[in-house]
Amino acid sequence: MKVYADHAATTPMRERAKAAMIECLEGYGNPSSIHTAGRLAAMKLESARKEVAELLNCRPAEIYFTSGGTEADNWAIRAARYGAGRVVTSAFEHHAVLHTLEAMEREGTRKITRINPEPDGILDPEKVAAEADGTTNLVSVMAANNEIGALQPIAEISRAIKKSSRSLMVFHTDAVQAVGHVPVDVQKMGVDMLSLSAHKFGGPRGVGALYCRSGVTLDPFLFGGGQERGRRPGTENTAAIVAMAVAMREACENMTTAAEYTRRLRDKLVDRILEIPGANINGSMNNRLPGNINCRFDGVEGEAVVIMLDLAGVCVSAGSACTSGSGEPSHVLTAMGQTRRDAYGAIRITLAETNTEAEVEYIADQLAAIVKDLRRK
Numbered sequence: 001m002k003v004y005a006d007h008a009a010t011t012p013m014r015e016r017a018k019a020a021m022i023e024c025l026e027g028y029g030n031p032s033s034i035h036t037a038g039r040l041a042a043m044k045l046e047s048a049r050k051e052v053a054e055l056l057n058c059r060p061a062e063i064y065f066t067s068g069g070t071e072a073d074n075w076a077i078r079a080a081r082y083g084a085g086r087v088v089t090s091a092f093e094h095h096a097v098l099h100t101l102e103a104m105e106r107e108g109t110r111k112i113t114r115i116n117p118e119p120d121g122i123l124d125p126e127k128v129a130a131e132a133d134g135t136t137n138l139v140s141v142m143a144a145n146n147e148i149g150a151l152q153p154i155a156e157i158s159r160a161i162k163k164s165s166r167s168l169m170v171f172h173t174d175a176v177q178a179v180g181h182v183p184v185d186v187q188k189m190g191v192d193m194l195s196l197s198a199h200k201f202g203g204p205r206g207v208g209a210l211y212c213r214s215g216v217t218l219d220p221f222l223f224g225g226g227q228e229r230g231r232r233p234g235t236e237n238t239a240a241i242v243a244m245a246v247a248m249r250e251a252c253e254n255m256t257t258a259a260e261y262t263r264r265l266r267d268k269l270v271d272r273i274l275e276i277p278g279a280n281i282n283g284s285m286n287n288r289l290p291g292n293i294n295c296r297f298d299g300v301e302g303e304a305v306v307i308m309l310d311l312a313g314v315c316v317s318a319g320s321a322c323t324s325g326s327g328e329p330s331h332v333l334t335a336m337g338q339t340r341r342d343a344y345g346a347i348r349i350t351l352a353e354t355n356t357e358a359e360v361e362y363i364a365d366q367l368a369a370i371v372k373d374l375r376r377k
């Protein structure tokens with residue numbers, strides 16, 4: 001049996017998004033051209049922008065299309081004009097945020113404060129607010145963690161930091177894992193900037209968006225033509241952007257049913273995993289993305305399990321796709337207080353509404369046999 005259970009790494013494209021992309025690829029206008037073909041492409045682009053804005057509850061002029069989540073994170077962190085103060089973030093952000101901040105620290109342009117989450121993987125808003133003092137210009141906290149699926153209290157953090165500090169402070173959230181899976185509303189969350197990526201909700205890889213509240217000055221990150229109101233030059237990837245909007249609409253409209261189904265499947269698999277001796281679940285089971293399982297088995301290396309599962313036809317990951325292969329244990333799990341040894345044991349299984357009960361049973365059977373086998377070696 002072949003089972004794909006690595007949806008946090010990337011998702012298969014939704015059929016409607018694929019069809020919209022193909023239709024768009026068959027056209028060839030450049031949205032900046034003033035002739036009919038160009039105007040048609042520009043109309044498609046603007047209608048995608050309207051769609052994305054509506055789904056996030058903001059204005060179309062507050063949406064900038066990017067090449068994905070990494071670019072949106074880099075841009076938000078480097079180019080929002082918020083002065084040269086301190087940045088407060090969590091220690092378990094995605095590397096698109098953490099490594100950008102590290103680079104700025106090396107360049108001497110920013111001082112960074114990193115806050116560890118509680119052992120269940122959730123940040124305490126009061127701890128963030130306590131650090132976000134008068135010298136802080138940017139707070140960046142992810143909406144959902146990519147390894148353990150922990151949902152962060154973004155609205156509470158926003159209220160806490162805005163109560164305790166100056167209004168000049170910009171609040172950015174990396175919502176790459178959240179959009180399309182849990183409700184995301186920039187007004188309710190109280191964020192000034194938000195990053196998203198299409199390939200995490202059934203859109204194509206290599207396209208995303210940055211929401212930037214009007215009033216926050218966003219300097220360009222790249223220089224060139226006048227696209228995206230002069231802030232993000234480069235001929236737009238119209239087909240991918242259109243497909244992203246279609247995928248986002250479908251994911252948001254089906255969210256409740258998809259989440260209920262996926263959560264039920266996930267909980268069934270968690271129950272089966274916990275029947276395996278020495279099994280542990282990493283992170284809170286309460287505030288978690290519906291399809292996420294992050295677990296470890298005492299005395300067993302996560303990467304070995306991933307390889308054996310792959311041989312059995314099951315795709316999962318050890319830690320996150322970005323850290324696997326790096327040789328380092330997950331920075332997320334160590335920030336939660338786990339030992340390096342325990343963190344090496346982590347495997348991440350991420351389900352979606354396209355998975356079935358039979359697939360979950362298969363994963364559980366394979367896992368039980370593999371763990372037993374590895375312990376014997």
Ligand SMILES: Cc1ncc(COP(=O)(O)O)c(C=O)c1O
Nearest residue numbers: 068069070094096146176177197
């Ligand atoms: C939380 C988070 N942020 C950012 C990214 C980077 O997004 P992209 O792959 O679109 O560059 C990812 C991708 O795994 C992610 O999970």
